[in-house]
Amino acid sequence: MERNKVTLLFILLALIASVFVGIFTIVSQPNSHSRSQKQKFSKDGLVGVVVIKIEGEIHSGKSTYSSTGADTVLSKLREIESKPEIKGILLEINSPGGTVGASQEIFEELMYLRKDKKIVVSMKDLAASGGYYIAAAADYIYAQHGTITGSIGVITMSPNLSGLLEKANIKMNVYKAGKYKDILSMFREHTKEEVLIIDSLLDDTYKRFIKDIVRGRNISKEKVEFAAEGKIFSGENAIKHHLVDAIGGRREAQKKLSELLEYDGLIPIYEDEETPFDRIIQMLGAKFSMVATSLPMHTEIYKAPVLLLMPSSLRF
Amino acid sequence: MKSFLLNNLYLVFFNPTEFPYFYEEYKSRSSEFLVSILTSISVSIGSIYINPPYNSFSEILIFPLFILHLFFVTIFPALLSYLIDYKLREENLSGEILKMKSYTRYSVGIMSFFLPISFIFTMIGLKGTLSFFIILFFLFTLFLIITSLGSSAIYKVKVSKSFSCIANSCITIFFLPIFLFFFYLTTLLGIIIK
Numbered sequence: 001m002e003r004n005k006v007t008l009l010f011i012l013l014a015l016i017a018s019v020f021v022g023i024f025t026i027v028s029q030p031n032s033h034s035r036s037q038k039q040k041f042s043k044d045g046l047v048g049v050v051v052i053k054i055e056g057e058i059h060s061g062k063s064t065y066s067s068t069g070a071d072t073v074l075s076k077l078r079e080i081e082s083k084p085e086i087k088g089i090l091l092e093i094n095s096p097g098g099t100v101g102a103s104q105e106i107f108e109e110l111m112y113l114r115k116d117k118k119i120v121v122s123m124k125d126l127a128a129s130g131g132y133y134i135a136a137a138a139d140y141i142y143a144q145h146g147t148i149t150g151s152i153g154v155i156t157m158s159p160n161l162s163g164l165l166e167k168a169n170i171k172m173n174v175y176k177a178g179k180y181k182d183i184l185s186m187f188r189e190h191t192k193e194e195v196l197i198i199d200s201l202l203d204d205t206y207k208r209f210i211k212d213i214v215r216g217r218n219i220s221k222e223k224v225e226f227a228a229e230g231k232i233f234s235g236e237n238a239i240k241h242h243l244v245d246a247i248g249g250r251r252e253a254q255k256k257l258s259e260l261l262e263y264d265g266l267i268p269i270y271e272d273e274e275t276p277f278d279r280i281i282q283m284l285g286a287k288f289s290m291v292a293t294s295l296p297m298h299t300e301i302y303k304a305p306v307l308l309l310m311p312s313s314l315r316f
Numbered sequence: 317m318k319s320f321l322l323n324n325l326y327l328v329f330f331n332p333t334e335f336p337y338f339y340e341e342y343k344s345r346s347s348e349f350l351v352s353i354l355t356s357i358s359v360s361i362g363s364i365y366i367n368p369p370y371n372s373f374s375e376i377l378i379f380p381l382f383i384l385h386l387f388f389v390t391i392f393p394a395l396l397s398y399l400i401d402y403k404l405r406e407e408n409l410s411g412e413i414l415k416m417k418s419y420t421r422y423s424v425g426i427m428s429f430f431l432p433i434s435f436i437f438t439m440i441g442l443k444g445t446l447s448f449f450i451i452l453f454f455l456f457t458l459f460l461i462i463t464s465l466g467s468s469a470i471y472k473v474k475v476s477k478s479f480s481c482i483a484n485s486c487i488t489i490f491f492l493p494i495f496l497f498f499f500y501l502t503t504l505l506g507i508i509i510k
Contacts (some may be wrong), residue, residue: 015358017429022434023361026375026378
């Protein structure tokens with residue numbers, strides 16, 4: 001009997017010790033038992049490539065759950081730049097485009113990073129306009145057969161409510177210093193001079209867009225101009241027009257990155273881990289997406305009159 | 317208290333037939349509570365440990381899980397012993413609910429092996445929800461066996477009889493809330509739709 005009690009005491013002490021070991025393991029070694037490659041990309045010392053997702057409309061500021069903010073992407077890219085063990089970037093794009101400045105900022109940062117790291121793009125449903133602008137900075141572009149891409153063009157829209165106001169007998173008083181201060185006013189017809197200014201603005205942005213694609217894709221200006229003018233393409237057609245390199249998804253992109261980096265086998269992919277807390281927030285975000293999560297994106301896109309966006313995705 | 321705890325645990329896990337005779341001598345609420353605490357800590361940490369990867373949310377989750385498990389391991393043995401007593405006393409007409417409750421509270425301590433087993437499972441690569449339920453099923457079966465040995469000694473009935481009685485009681489405890497939930501749901505729906 002005494003022997004059994006000693007055994008029990010020993011088991012009790014072992015159980016108490018196991019509690020401490022368990023707590024210590026959970027608290028001090030997060031991710032230590034993860035076999036998944038969904039680890040935080042900031043984990044030091046691991047050679048690999050990082051997944052960055054460009055989803056929804058592209059705009060300045062922080063990303064929301066349904067759109068991509070340039071600030072969020074740029075901070076990730078700068079973090080990658082400071083980590084030599086991260087050899088490449090796998091960009092997953094599912095975006096109809098967005099604002100000019102945000103798209104150009106991300107494009108330029110990627111072009112800078114391309115000197116040291118390899119970038120491969122995997123297009124999802126949509127990688128059009130500003131989404132394609134960003135993709136053009138990659139070393140290699142994959143798309144699915146059904147991906148919609150292209151839409152190389154610039155757009156600005158302004159409703160003309162003058163007829164409606166006239167009907168309702170409402171007059172708008174505008175006080176301005178500067179002839180063109182209310183250039184995109186929705187309360188009157190635009191003058192020829194104003195249309196010329198807007199055209200010139202769009203033309204400059206369009207030319208820059210073409211130039212950057214030529215620079216990023218390393219193809220002739222003629223080829224890009226032929227595929228431009230706002231035309232949209234399926235994945236297969238985009239290959240014919242040299243906008244995309246091959247058909248494929250993440251698996252093919254991983255293989256290509258391994259090949260470009262001369263890595264023996266398949267190079268590990270790291271992406272931001274989604275915590276249960278993130279999932280709860282995401283669920284709540286999806287519930288109130290029209291109000292809460294889309295608000296920053298709408299605000300940013302409203303601010304920018306000129307857009308690199310597929311017109312069909314405008315949801316104001 | 318230490319000797320009470322060890323004596324009671326010894327009786328429950330090594331010599332359940334002697335438990336009714338020593339109940340009055342060794343009864344101690346605080347040692348019962350200690351077993352409940354150890355069990356709930358072990359299960360709450362183990363359930364997180366078996367589900368890697370861990371993050372800051374896992375650390376935060378330990379405390380609410382501990383509270384919930386503590387609530388469960390305190391209430392469940394009491395409910396189970398009420399039902400067992402109700403079912404088994406028909407045989408000999410003697411109520412032994414206090415003994416049974418105390419015995420069940422100690423025997424639920426078998427669940428404190430959850431964490432060490434989850435260590436082993438994780439080491440050999442068995443992780444996730446399925447492993448969690450495998451461990452739970454294994455330990456719960458042990459709990460049923462231990463409790464049926466004890467109740468057969470307390471109520472002086474056959475082990476098979478007490479085992480089926482405990483299994484039935486467990487089914488009642490686990491499924492009654494679900495039945496009630498559907499009862500309320502359908503009743504409310506019936507009222508609303510009308």
